[in-house]
Amino acid sequence: xxxxxxVNRLVLAIPTLFGVSVVVFVLLRVVPGDPIAxxxxxxxxxxxxxxLRVLYGLDRSIPEQYGIWLGQALTGDFGTSISLRSDxxxxxxxxxxxxxxxxxxxxxxxxALATGLAVLGTASRGRWPEAVVDGVTxxxxxxxxxxxxxxxxxxLGVLMPVLxxxxxxxxxxxxxxxxxxxxxxxxxxxxxxxxxxxxxHAILPAVALALPLTAVLARLLKxxxxxxxxxxxVQVAKVRGFGPGRLIVREAMRNALIPTVALSSVQVTFxxxxxxxxxxxxxxxxxxxxxxxxxxxxxxxxxxGLVLTFAVLFIAINLVADLTYAALNPxxxxx
Amino acid sequence: MSLDPVLAVEDLWVxxxxxxxxxxxxLSVAAGQVAGLVGESGAGKSMIGRSILGLLPTGARVSQGSxxxxxxxxxxxxxxxxxxxxxxxxxxIPQDPMTSLNPVHRIGRHMLDVxxxxxxxxxxxxxxxxxxxxxxxxxxxxxxxxxxxxxxxxGGMRQRVLIAMAFACEPALIVADEPTxxxxxxxxxxxxxxIKELQVHHGTAILFxxxxxxxxxxxxxxxxxxxxxxxxxxxxxxxxLGAPQHAYTQALLAATPRYDRPADTLHPVPAPLxxxxxxxxxxxxxxx
Ligand SMILES: Nc1ncnc2c1ncn2[C@@H]1O[C@H](COP(=O)(O)OP(=O)(O)OP(=O)(O)O)[C@@H](O)[C@H]1O
Ligand SMILES: [Mg+2]
Numbered sequence: 001x002x003x004x005x006x007v008n009r010l011v012l013a014i015p016t017l018f019g020v021s022v023v024v025f026v027l028l029r030v031v032p033g034d035p036i037a038x039x040x041x042x043x044x045x046x047x048x049x050x051x052l053r054v055l056y057g058l059d060r061s062i063p064e065q066y067g068i069w070l071g072q073a074l075t076g077d078f079g080t081s082i083s084l085r086s087d088x089x090x091x092x093x094x095x096x097x098x099x100x101x102x103x104x105x106x107x108x109x110x111x112a113l114a115t116g117l118a119v120l121g122t123a124s125r126g127r128w129p130e131a132v133v134d135g136v137t138x139x140x141x142x143x144x145x146x147x148x149x150x151x152x153x154x155x156l157g158v159l160m161p162v163l164x165x166x167x168x169x170x171x172x173x174x175x176x177x178x179x180x181x182x183x184x185x186x187x188x189x190x191x192x193x194x195x196x197x198x199x200x201h202a203i204l205p206a207v208a209l210a211l212p213l214t215a216v217l218a219r220l221l222k223x224x225x226x227x228x229x230x231x232x233x234v235q236v237a238k239v240r241g242f243g244p245g246r247l248i249v250r251e252a253m254r255n256a257l258i259p260t261v262a263l264s265s266v267q268v269t270f271x272x273x274x275x276x277x278x279x280x281x282x283x284x285x286x287x288x289x290x291x292x293x294x295x296x297x298x299x300x301x302x303x304x305g306l307v308l309t310f311a312v313l314f315i316a317i318n319l320v321a322d323l324t325y326a327a328l329n330p331x332x333x334x335x
Numbered sequence: 336m337s338l339d340p341v342l343a344v345e346d347l348w349v350x351x352x353x354x355x356x357x358x359x360x361x362l363s364v365a366a367g368q369v370a371g372l373v374g375e376s377g378a379g380k381s382m383i384g385r386s387i388l389g390l391l392p393t394g395a396r397v398s399q400g401s402x403x404x405x406x407x408x409x410x411x412x413x414x415x416x417x418x419x420x421x422x423x424x425x426x427x428i429p430q431d432p433m434t435s436l437n438p439v440h441r442i443g444r445h446m447l448d449v450x451x452x453x454x455x456x457x458x459x460x461x462x463x464x465x466x467x468x469x470x471x472x473x474x475x476x477x478x479x480x481x482x483x484x485x486x487x488x489x490g491g492m493r494q495r496v497l498i499a500m501a502f503a504c505e506p507a508l509i510v511a512d513e514p515t516x517x518x519x520x521x522x523x524x525x526x527x528x529x530i531k532e533l534q535v536h537h538g539t540a541i542l543f544x545x546x547x548x549x550x551x552x553x554x555x556x557x558x559x560x561x562x563x564x565x566x567x568x569x570x571x572x573x574x575x576l577g578a579p580q581h582a583y584t585q586a587l588l589a590a591t592p593r594y595d596r597p598a599d600t601l602h603p604v605p606a607p608l609x610x611x612x613x614x615x616x617x618x619x620x621x622x623x
Contacts, residue, residue, distance in 0.1 A: 126393075232434040239388055239429075240449050240500070241422030250448075254439045330439055330484040 009322070013315045020311040021073070021304065025066050028300050035082050035298040056082065056300075069304070078308075079301030083294070088305035092287060096309065097180030098168055099275050099286030105183070105202055106209035106271055113210070114217035118256075121218070122225040122248055133222070141215035146277040148208035153281065156204060164201050166283040173197065205282040209274050216267050217260065224256035231255070258329050265321035269314045339406060340365045341508050341540040342387065342425075347400035348621050349382055349391065349564075356382045356395065358565040358619045364508065364557075367538045369531070371555030371572065373545055373587070375609070379564040380544045384510040387542070388427060389417040399621050405507060422453045425508040428501045428530070431517045432493035436485035442496055443481035449503050468499040471536075472529060491522040495529065502533050509534075512544045527554060548591040552576055560584050562609070563616035583612060 036052045053059045057068060069079065078088040121133035157165030169175065169182065175194060177185050183202065186194040228234060229252050237251045275288035283289070287306055294302040326332045340363040349357040357379050364370040372380050385391050387402055389409070402409040404425060409417060429435040436445060443465065450461035462481075469477035472495040485493055494514065501509050511530060515523040531554045534541050543555055551558050551572060558575045560568040560583065568581040579585045586604040 232429060232431060233437040235390065236427065236429050236435045236497070237437070238390065238418075239421050239427040240504070241418055241420075241426075241453050242448075243418060251437055255437070258439075328439065330441075331486050 005322075005326075006319075009315075009319050013312075016315060017308065017311055021070070021308060022066065024304055024307045025069065026062060028303060029062050029065070033298050035300050038298050039082060069301075078305045081294075081299055081302040083297035083299040083302065088301050091290070091302065092305050092309050094180060095285060095287045095290050097182075098284065099272075099279065099288055101181055101183050102202055102206055102209070102279070102284060102286055103272055103275060105199075105206040106213070107268065109206055109210040110213040110217055110271070113214040114221055117214070117218040118221035118225055119248055119253075121222045122229060122252075123244060125226065125229075133218070137215040137218045137222075140211050141219070143212070145209050145212050145271075145274040146281060148211050149205060149278045149281040152204045152208055163204055165204060168198065168201055168285050170197055170201075202284075205278050205284055208278050208281075209271055212274075213267055213271050217264055220260045220263055221256055224259050225252050228252035228255045254328055258325060261321055261324050261328065265318050268317050268321070272310065272313050272317070341405060342542065343401075343403045344383070344387070345401045345403075346622075347383070347386060347402065348398045349379075349386055349395055350398045351392070351395040355398075355619075355621075356564050357386070358563070358616055359400070359621075360559075360561070360564070360566055362542075362559045362566065362569065364540045364542050366507075366540055367534075368556040369534060369541045369543050369554055371543050371545065371551035371558040372561060373548060373551055373558060374561035375546060375604070378561040380546075380561055381512055382564070383561075384427070384512050384542065384544060387508075388421065388425065388510060389414065422449070422506065423504045424506055425510065426501050426504065426506045428494075428498055428509055428511040428514045430513045432490050432497055433517065435497055436493055438485055440484075441481065442483050442485070442488070445496070446481070446500060446503065449500055453504050464503070465499075468503055469496070471502075471533065472496070472499045474499075489522075490518050491526065494518060494522075494526050498526070498530060498533065502537055502539070505537065506539065508540045508542065510542045510544070513546070515550075516545075530554070548576060548587055560587065563613045565616050565619065567612070583608060 035056070036049055036058065040049060040052065050059075057065055060068075072079065076089065078092075080086065081088050081091055084091060117133050117137060121130045124130045124133075153165045156163045164170070173194075175182070179185055183195060183198045186192075186198060225248065229247065231252075234247055234251050237247055242251070275286055276291050277288070278284070279286045279289035280292050287309060291303070291306045291310075293299075294306060342364040344363065345361050347357050347360040348355060360379070360383060362370065362372070362383075372383065374380050382391075382395070385395075386397060387404070387409070389412075391397075397410050400410065404420065409420075436442075443462075446465040446468065447458070447461050450456045450464050451458065454461070454464075456464060465481060466477045469480055474480050474492065474495055480488070480492070480496070488496070498514075514530065515526050518526060527550060530541070530543075533539070543551075545551060555572050557570065558568075558572050559566055560575070560581065562583055568575050568579060568584045575584065576588065579588060583604070586602070586608055589602045590604050592601060
């Protein structure tokens with residue numbers, strides 16, 4: 001199944017990306033706000049403005065502009081950022097690793113915390129720890145990621161400054177990396193000091209992103225686990241003398257993960273979306289932070305490139321979720 | 336009987352909130368014997384099995400009586416101690432083989448887990464033993480079956496696997512709760528014969544729950560007739576079914592199909608009789 005499935009999904013991704021590009025392109029050009037106005041010095045004449053409009057192709061009709069953009073995009077040229085005066089693809093690729101590392105760290109934290117909470121809640125069914133788990137997840141879920149970010153900055157950056165609250169690394173330290181994946185690279189080189197420094201910078205935004213997802217995942221997983229624990233196969237395993245920990249981890253967990261994974265891909269895309277505000281708050285140099293700058297400057301080519309990047313990420317997340325689902329579920333794998 | 340029974344239930348009362356689900360049930364299963372437990376749906380048959388295995392549904396509890404397993408009192412036994420008896424001491428052959436195997440684990444994983452973790456066998460020995468057990472339940476090509484997932488096997492095959500797993504730990508007692516009702520009629524007969532065969536070979540005591548007196552006549556040594564949570568008739572199969580004392584047993588017999596009796600001469604158990612029995616049962620009160 002996997003090869004045919006993958007090809008199928010990649011083919012399906014083409015119209016999706018095409019649709020996204022059309023919608024973004026048209027939307028950006030019909031909403032008010034002129035990118036040229038943002039870049040000219042005060043006092044520039046109408047002539048200069050017109051020259052810039054021609055330079056960026058903004059004097060043509062929208063379908064014409066789209067045609068040109070698409071033709072170039074298909075050759076890998078996504079235009080030049082108006083505000084940063086640099087190649088869009090290059091800019092995005094330079095910033096993307098930072099966001100991917102942050103999101104992966106957040107996902108890891110959310111997955112671990114959610115699993116712990118769900119197992120604790122299931123194991124203590126009907127007793128007080130379950131009530132605590134339900135209360136905590138309910139509260140945490142009600143607070144959005146950027147609010148967590150602000151709270152962390154206030155608590156751990158200002159009131160009790162124990163962690164850095166800005167940037168991806170300590171600018172006083174010289175570092176030389178071959179890739180944009182600084183954390184992964186330093187871990188792979190066993191450069192633990194650098195890895196720790198990077199982690200100290202990433203941990204607050206990552207936890208802020210992770211908390212709402214943790215709550216949703218914990219609730220999904222806990223209810224799936226409780227459901228699985230009532231199934232006949234768990235009862236039969238119990239009658240073979242297996243203890244409660246084993247029943248949850250070895251018998252119920254994988255069955256509970258199947259519906260949880262199916263339902264959580266949307267939640268993970270929310271986490272990616274959350275990077276926009278959270279990266280901004282922590283001045284973290286990823287594509288989310290860049291997106292806000294691009295919008296403020298009405299940098300049309302950059303916005304287009306970033307939106308398409310987010311679309312590709314969402315498609316990839318759904319693909320990974322589907323592959324995980326199939327890997328967990330033997331009834332799908334061969335069927 | 337000179338031998339101590341493997342299982343002796345005495346005056347067992349189980350309540351769920353204000354409801355009495357079992358009302359003073361007594362029964363025993365002698366070593367190497369098959370004790371039948373019959374009764375209509377809702378009579379409390381499964382509740383007896385669950386009490387013995389320590390799997391009462393939440394809210395239900397033993398309010399009076401005793402369950403002795405190999406001389407050891409189970410009522411009031413701490414959960415952990417009861418769990419240690421499961422598998423090697425007593426176990427279950429479940430009713431529905433379609434839902435009783437974990438869908439994400441291969442058959443091999445199911446069997447090896449039991450043999451390694453409960454019997455303490457090493458990997459190679461466990462594998463050899465698993466193959467022998469599958470062979471014992473007449474599964475052809477056991478090697479291949481170990482690699483299969485439950486959904487790749489028929490109901491009959493799955494029940495054979497579950498039977499193999501029940502006998503894997505050589506328990507003294509097996510509770511078989513309607514182990515054939517979920518299966519095709521032709522498969523039912525094979526599975527019954529298989530359980531009897533393994534029971535004789537391993538000398539296991541079985542509490543066999545069914546609603547079919549025909550099955551009781553075929554494989555049980557003794558029988559207990561249950562209705563509304565109380566025992567109406569009890570004794571060796573030959574006596575209880577040959578010369579039933581209770582009107583309900585007689586009615587059940589008249590409702591049971593037999594090879595020498597065409598189906599159209601069967602009489603269902605009369606509703607007024609079951610209703611009267613229900614009223615009678617509700618009037619029963621726990622003693623001291
Ligand atoms: N989980 C439960 N919660 C509440 N009541 C229950 C539960 N399980 C069974 N009961 C009740 O307990 C009584 C006995 O049920 P039990 O399952 O022992 O019947 P049974 O003789 O096994 O019937 P069947 O032939 O349908 O399996 C019934 O009245 C039933 O409604
Ligand atoms: Mg039952």
